[in-house]
Amino acid sequence: MMLKVAAKKHRGVFALDANFELPTPGVVALFGRSGCGKTTLVNVIAGLLAAESGQVVLDDAVLLDTGRNIVVPPEKRRIGYVFQDARLFPHLKVAANLRYAFKRAAVAPFVGLDRVVDLLDLGPLMARQTHELSGGERQRVAIGRALLSQPSLLLLDEPLASLDASRREEVLPYLESLRDELAVPMVYVSHNFDEVLRLATHLVLMESGKTIAQGDLGEMSLHPRVRAIIGADAVGAIVDGTVLGTDSSSGLTRVQVASSVLRVHCGEVVPGARLRVQLLARDLIVATEAPRHLSVRNYLKGVVMSIADDVEDSDLIAIDIGGVLIMARVTKAATSELGLAPGKAVWALVKTASLRPRAI
């Protein structure tokens, strides 16, 4: 199952030229700086903006194909849209906003009112007027309303951008549980890499109207253009692993990542659960011999794949740890002293304290 999007559109000097695919169900992050055309692309997918040429195909439903003169109007696309500014209907109470969507659903419901109220914790808000809601509450209602239209695809256009950090934290867990409990594919627009990290399975990178790269999140986390946007401190590989078990003596959870085992702190998890860990380049230490007598708990054995110039006289070393790439930042001095070069066997070291695993 697949979402396929292609769109071309000109607007003054701005040119949209987008092209991406997402295996469904999944969450694709449209990632890029502000003003790079993410919202325009999402509006084309929703059908609210006309593209000069393009294609939107969701599984076997052709929603747009300018070549074949197929343009399904937005009200018939079954695409839920969560706008940045929520756009709740001000003359209707929260409950009526939700029912508005539910009543107009074109298919037999796969998610009912009670389930959505429960998932998003909307119960206490139902009788409120929309102007009595906080920013985070508004977005939760907007998400619920979009879901109740029984969409086959959910578009979220920077739903958290207008919220401060603590409000954001109020909404993010709900989005995570949506992704895990309902198999609705999502297109999530963001310029905040932290949100992308928590929600997305895939990433499409946009720059000045063009989709310049795409792939699964792990692979894209190492892309040079993504690194340029998120800043040197946030650069690092995102790796997914499987929980092996928890050591009762140390309380640390062992996670199999490629051919290595990471020890991380995390809450209650069952063996077999999937965890996602970000290995920040600045947190990794590179050794050319098996290290001993160190407090570090995590040794990832691998082979240097490439060395690239990085910020402030340092190099970014790409290391293959058994089919998975990770990145370490070391000074140029260290590169030459250790004789790091492609093909060299190395150990990447990372403190357990610097790892924050997340369930996926």
Add this chain to the structure above:
Amino acid sequence: MWLSANESEALALSLSVATRSVLLSLPFALLLAWVLTRKQFHGRTVLDAFVHLPLVLPPVVVGYILLLLFGARGPIGSWLDRVFGIELIFTRNGAALATAVMSFPLMVRAMRISLENVDRGLEDAARTLGAGAFDRFATITLPLMLPGVLAGAITAFSAALGEFGAVITFVSNIPGETRTLPLALYTALQTPGGDTEAARLAIISCVLGLGGLLLSEWFARRVRRMLGR
């Protein structure tokens, strides 16, 4: 009752004519407000000017044009009579038509302003939720422009109560049929010893006008509170 038979007749007739006038113009005003705000087409400016014409024309001219078009031998008037049996000339329905035409620009204006203030984004949101064009208008656009529709209707109602020139030209001054408050006042002034009645009719008009303004303000406040502004 403190009103004389003549006065209460004129008052009841005025209210009846104004009500008919508002009911008659409301759907057309809504349609025109929508067309003028939302549609781009050639001749939009001309249509806009045409709608505003009664504001700048002498009311007598409007009455005269109505006479030509809707009179017994006028193209529309004779057709209405033949097909529906509707007679406009010298009737209260004719008076309602004349006041409707005169107050039409005020109504369209109020509706346009409120329609321009409706957030198109909300209509887009309704669209993504599966609402078709008519559904969106009825459930989102119209409720949100309701303050303007009400304000327009109340202004038009008040203007209809006071219309003189177009009414007297088109449907004359017939007691109990077309002699509304301002026409009754005019008649009283023309009658020897009618000063007291004229003054009383003037007071009734003032009270009606004031009542209309207060009612309109009360509505506006209620709606604002409902929308949380």
